[in-house]
Amino acid sequence: MDYRTKSFWLEGAYADYTPNPALEGDRRYDFAIAGGGFTGMSAAYFLKKHEPGMKIAILESQVIGFGASGRNDGFNMTLLGENILELARLAGEDNARAAHAWAKEAVDTVHGLVQEHGIDCDYEHNGFLLIGLSKPHIAKVRKETDMHIRLGTQAEYLDAEGVRALLPSTPAVAGMREPHCGILNPAKYCRGMKRVLTDMGVEIFENTRVTRLEQGRDIVLHTPGGRASAPAGMAAANAYSASLGLFRRHVFPLFTYIVLTEPLTDRQLDAIGWAGRWGIETARRFVHYFRLTADNRISIGGGSALYYFNYNTTRDRNEKVFAQVEQALVDLFPPLKGIRFTHRWGGPVACTFDFFPIAGVMGEHRNLYYSTGYTGHGVSLANASGKIIRDLYFNQDTHRTRLFFINRRPFGFPAEPLLYPAVRSYAGYLRFRDTLDGMRGGA
Numbered sequence: 001m002d003y004r005t006k007s008f009w010l011e012g013a014y015a016d017y018t019p020n021p022a023l024e025g026d027r028r029y030d031f032a033i034a035g036g037g038f039t040g041m042s043a044a045y046f047l048k049k050h051e052p053g054m055k056i057a058i059l060e061s062q063v064i065g066f067g068a069s070g071r072n073d074g075f076n077m078t079l080l081g082e083n084i085l086e087l088a089r090l091a092g093e094d095n096a097r098a099a100h101a102w103a104k105e106a107v108d109t110v111h112g113l114v115q116e117h118g119i120d121c122d123y124e125h126n127g128f129l130l131i132g133l134s135k136p137h138i139a140k141v142r143k144e145t146d147m148h149i150r151l152g153t154q155a156e157y158l159d160a161e162g163v164r165a166l167l168p169s170t171p172a173v174a175g176m177r178e179p180h181c182g183i184l185n186p187a188k189y190c191r192g193m194k195r196v197l198t199d200m201g202v203e204i205f206e207n208t209r210v211t212r213l214e215q216g217r218d219i220v221l222h223t224p225g226g227r228a229s230a231p232a233g234m235a236a237a238n239a240y241s242a243s244l245g246l247f248r249r250h251v252f253p254l255f256t257y258i259v260l261t262e263p264l265t266d267r268q269l270d271a272i273g274w275a276g277r278w279g280i281e282t283a284r285r286f287v288h289y290f291r292l293t294a295d296n297r298i299s300i301g302g303g304s305a306l307y308y309f310n311y312n313t314t315r316d317r318n319e320k321v322f323a324q325v326e327q328a329l330v331d332l333f334p335p336l337k338g339i340r341f342t343h344r345w346g347g348p349v350a351c352t353f354d355f356f357p358i359a360g361v362m363g364e365h366r367n368l369y370y371s372t373g374y375t376g377h378g379v380s381l382a383n384a385s386g387k388i389i390r391d392l393y394f395n396q397d398t399h400r401t402r403l404f405f406i407n408r409r410p411f412g413f414p415a416e417p418l419l420y421p422a423v424r425s426y427a428g429y430l431r432f433r434d435t436l437d438g439m440r441g442g443a
């Protein structure tokens, strides 16, 4: 498996990468983690930081950051759930306020880790811009802005003139600026965190697939070359959780795809006028998300999200969606008509039916920890989830352990073959709502 082909970020940051050796033989730990993305690394980091003597292992089936963590668009943002209105509607305003505060803490956590450990990941804390593209979007953006303010963020509403002053070439008709957002290179971040963890003494095994996760007094992670056992462990495979035999009725993998342009010339940059370099999303149900890279390319993704039958996590490419996203970029930035696209990739995010994460501890012996289901918003939430795991593991009652999604019983969905039509139907409904809002595209 050539992990470097899985995203532009992995291609660059892992060009000279040598994976750690696989686990061999029987090893004993205090805490054993299956999955080496943001979630697994975050748990290892915060546990070890709290209790430096802990013996911790991460077992990763490919390389650190192989999954969504090395492929995402790098928005370190406050979004939790579908959007802030749905957060307040479904979770209730008090829960939403606490969850929103947690999302802000999560954004600061990532920013803080980058600064504290000097992680070279092209981090830019520029803020976030939501843009509305049609008349129905105006009310939606206005309501989202109001809810942000109500839940404690200094968001600012922009009318058509205000948003065009910031992005003169787009057809945006409304906008919301929100300061708590940064953008980063996710694969560089993964490599940086791997270094930090290694320096702390966490043992990381790559090319080490957990073939069976055994629950009991000990958590035993079985691999082709041996076993890692510990009195407590963690499932951190996120969208790949079905490979561990877990969460099949609560989490499903949903693919989102990104395309990347060649570096923009100064003339092209002037023409689109994206001076603030904010991470941007559209107000569609199937959002498009787009940003500038350190070398001034534009990456743009979204516009659809696809579930493939039976928890398939291998559909990293979809030519139809790539073509749609390329078109979306030119629709948003007409001066870029004819620009060349150099990279196309995709990856699975873990989705729950209400789009909120699930995290907690489970099992007869209450020793299997988990955090998953960030539904496309894991740069902040997954990278800070280790704080939640640490609090739970050390039995600390904190504002984090009281968040509404901790140890909740989420809505359980039907198993296959019913799951596939259920997800596809819901996606069809969201697409229809986008069409009503005057949007086009979406596979």
Ligand SMILES: Cc1cc2nc3c(=O)[nH]c(=O)nc-3n(C[C@H](O)[C@H](O)[C@H](O)COP(=O)(O)OP(=O)(O)OC[C@H]3O[C@@H](n4cnc5c(N)ncnc54)[C@H](O)[C@@H]3O)c2cc1C
Binding pocket: 034, 035, 036, 037, 038, 039, 040, 059, 060, 061, 062, 063, 064, 065, 066, 067, 068, 069, 070, 071, 072, 073, 074, 075, 076, 077, 208, 209, 210, 211, 236, 237, 238, 239, 240, 241, 243, 244, 256, 257, 258, 289, 301, 345, 346, 347, 348, 349, 350, 371, 372, 374, 375, 376, 377, 378, 379, 380, 381, 382
């Ligand atoms: C294209 C794309 C764009 C995105 N953009 C954004 C964004 O801009 N902002 C944002 O907040 N979020 C974004 N996300 C979501 C974000 O990337 C994820 O929420 C986050 O990376 C989840 O981290 P994780 O560690 O839980 O999962 P992953 O990174 O998927 O890690 C799980 C790991 O487990 C490993 N694994 C799987 N099975 C096994 C096994 N049996 N044994 C051992 N290891 C196993 C996998 O190889 C993988 O490395 C995006 C995701 C994608 C795919």
